[in-house]
Amino acid sequence: MGHRSRDARPRLALWMLVALGDVVLLLVSAGLPVLFALLSVVTVTVAVVAAWRMTRRGALAREDGIPAPVGSRRRI
Numbered sequence: 297m298g299h300r301s302r303d304a305r306p307r308l309a310l311w312m313l314v315a316l317g318d319v320v321l322l323l324v325s326a327g328l329p330v331l332f333a334l335l336s337v338v339t340v341t342v343a344v345v346a347a348w349r350m351t352r353r354g355a356l357a358r359e360d361g362i363p364a365p366v367g368s369r370r371r372i
Contacts, residue, residue: 316341 316337323333 320330320333320337323336324330328336
């Protein structure tokens, strides 16, 4: 029986795109110009993703640093 590996990488989900579009619409309805609202939401989103990746990179480096021997893993 084959084992299918699960892709655990984070992906931009459709609900995230809808939420970002809602934020843009709220900013536009509050009186901001459309281009300014769109650019501000995209800028904040890119900054948050970049910060998340920078903090995650350190955690991944620590996890991959020392491999554990196969025999020492606990079975649940």
